[in-house]
Amino acid sequence: MKRAVVTVAVMAALAACSSSGGGAKGSGKLSGSITVDAAASLTEAFTALKASFEKAYPGTTVTLNFGASSELATQIQQGKAADVFASASTKNMTQLGASAGAPVDFAKNRAEIAVPPANPGKIAAVADLAKPGLKVALCDPAVPCGVVARQVLANAKVSVTPAASLADVKSTLAAVESGEVDAGVVYVTDVRAAGNKVKGIEIPDAVNASTTYPIGTLKDAKNPSLARAWVDYVRSAVGQKVLQADGFALP
Amino acid sequence: MTAGRRRGTGPGTPLLVVPPAVIGVLLLAVPTAAILIRTPWSRLGAIYQHRGVWTALRVSLESSLDATALSVLLGVPLAWTLARLRLPGLGMVRALVTVPLVLPPVIGGVALFAAIGRNGIAGRPIHAVLGSDLPFTFPAIVLAQTFVAMPFLVITVEGAFRIADRGVEEAAATLGASRSRIFVRVTLPLVAPAILLGTILCWARALGEFGATLLVGGNAPGTTRTLPTLVLTVFNDNPADAPALGLPLIAVALVVLGTLRDSWLRPLASS
Numbered sequence: 001m002k003r004a005v006v007t008v009a010v011m012a013a014l015a016a017c018s019s020s021g022g023g024a025k026g027s028g029k030l031s032g033s034i035t036v037d038a039a040a041s042l043t044e045a046f047t048a049l050k051a052s053f054e055k056a057y058p059g060t061t062v063t064l065n066f067g068a069s070s071e072l073a074t075q076i077q078q079g080k081a082a083d084v085f086a087s088a089s090t091k092n093m094t095q096l097g098a099s100a101g102a103p104v105d106f107a108k109n110r111a112e113i114a115v116p117p118a119n120p121g122k123i124a125a126v127a128d129l130a131k132p133g134l135k136v137a138l139c140d141p142a143v144p145c146g147v148v149a150r151q152v153l154a155n156a157k158v159s160v161t162p163a164a165s166l167a168d169v170k171s172t173l174a175a176v177e178s179g180e181v182d183a184g185v186v187y188v189t190d191v192r193a194a195g196n197k198v199k200g201i202e203i204p205d206a207v208n209a210s211t212t213y214p215i216g217t218l219k220d221a222k223n224p225s226l227a228r229a230w231v232d233y234v235r236s237a238v239g240q241k242v243l244q245a246d247g248f249a250l251p
Numbered sequence: 252m253t254a255g256r257r258r259g260t261g262p263g264t265p266l267l268v269v270p271p272a273v274i275g276v277l278l279l280a281v282p283t284a285a286i287l288i289r290t291p292w293s294r295l296g297a298i299y300q301h302r303g304v305w306t307a308l309r310v311s312l313e314s315s316l317d318a319t320a321l322s323v324l325l326g327v328p329l330a331w332t333l334a335r336l337r338l339p340g341l342g343m344v345r346a347l348v349t350v351p352l353v354l355p356p357v358i359g360g361v362a363l364f365a366a367i368g369r370n371g372i373a374g375r376p377i378h379a380v381l382g383s384d385l386p387f388t389f390p391a392i393v394l395a396q397t398f399v400a401m402p403f404l405v406i407t408v409e410g411a412f413r414i415a416d417r418g419v420e421e422a423a424a425t426l427g428a429s430r431s432r433i434f435v436r437v438t439l440p441l442v443a444p445a446i447l448l449g450t451i452l453c454w455a456r457a458l459g460e461f462g463a464t465l466l467v468g469g470n471a472p473g474t475t476r477t478l479p480t481l482v483l484t485v486f487n488d489n490p491a492d493a494p495a496l497g498l499p500l501i502a503v504a505l506v507v508l509g510t511l512r513d514s515w516l517r518p519l520a521s522s
Binding site for chain 1: 364368369370383384386387388468469470471472473475476483484486487488490
């Protein structure tokens with residue numbers, strides 16, 4: 001049903017374009033498409049926002065590209081075409097320097113331990129991650145979730161040698177989901193998104209760590225007005241509601 | 252040598268082939284040269300120290316040599332079986348054995364999880380025997396590299412077994428040598444050059460293996476982080492440091508090519 005509405009809207013937009021001899025430029029009406037590069041932990045929230053954004057602005061298309069923030073920042077620096085970058089840490093946004101125009105913080109995330117539903121490692125607290133013989137997956141220290149995880153371990157004075165050091169938070173979550181590791185340190189939002197495929201072990205505020213998510217349009221954006229609209233949408237009441245429903249906190 | 256080149260020239264160079272050939276050379280040579288140009292030579296020692304290159308190189312060498320040894324141990328008898336036995340279904344076996352040659356290695360990683368993972372079809376028996384699970388351990392990356400690299404050895408050696416002179420084996424048999432003795436003392440020496448070539452190809456493939464190793468190994472520093480998987484980590488963090496990590500692998504490639512030049516490239520070039 002929703003799809004049908006969108007299809008009709010797209011067809012109407014296409015018809016308008018062809019009859020006017022191309023281009024709705026100058027009318028102030030948003031059109032065209034943008035590519036949004038976003039941290040892997042934003043997968044669920046941004047996928048939901050894309051659907052409502054495209055509905056709110058008929059005729060527009062948002063292409064989402066998720067990955068480790070560090071990897072995406074590197075790709076953008078190497079010339080990958082994108083209109084918006086949403087990073088899971090300030091560090092990776094700062095890395096872009098002047099090529100990201102005036103980034104603003106839009107969300108915050110905290111760490112949580114994810115274990116397979118049966119909890120084979122019998123984990124109840126951060127200290128349990130140091131149990132001998134336990135397989136623990138962490139994100140690589142180069143990516144934001146790896147930084148947060150190591151901060152938590154340092155706060156709790158726990159030393160963990162990870163069995164796997166993975167490229168982004170969704171890979172770490174997948175290692176837990178597959179049952180190949182006994183535990184992984186991911187974000188609160190990932191545990192929530194995984195539903196009953198993993199079990200969450202909450203980390204007390206005293207030892208937990210958080211990361212701030214900045215979003216910004218890119219200097220080389222092909223569609224700056226639509227890029228700006230996406231950033232505004234994410235920061236709007238609608239956007240913040242979706243993010244909070246997924247477990248994100250306000251910045 | 253020079254005579255061979257003159258003979259090959261024939262009726263002159265067709266101009267048509269020159270531009271594509273030049274572009275082809277550039278396409279292959281420029282990126283390799285760029286690695287050397289972009290390597291921050293002055294910071295090389297610091298990068299190798301700071302990024303754990305020596306540890307990753309050690310893991311790479313140990314795992315690839317283990318995988319190569321395993322491949323020789325299993326692959327040479329397998330090659331003989333494929334070349335010499337006449338059994339129904341052997342063609343099917345050959346196809347199965349060569350599948351990893353054309354399969355993207357990352358799918359090999361997925362396949363290994365399905366086979367030997369904690370929840371894989373052989374996961375429980377493996378846990379019963381070893382008392383632990385294989386994924387995200389050093390043996391797992393040896394298995395991953397063996398899965399990807401052994402077929403190179405098998406097909407190289409199989410061809411040699413096929414064309415080896417059987418007259419010598421028959422002579423040994425008439426002199427009363429046992430079958431196993433003939434295999435070890437006569438057949439193996441006959442195909443020794445092919446075994447050497449297959450071993451080098453297999454090792455080079457194992458050393459460069461990335462996809463399956465990354466997936467089943469988990470890229471953990473000190474145990475499963477090989478040089479190729481370290482390159483991914485470093486590139487994602489600071490791309491400027493990454494070219495420096497290509498040097499040891501380029502050096503290995505040059506050594507391998509140097510070794511192969513006599514045993515392989517020359518016969519091919521002169522045929």
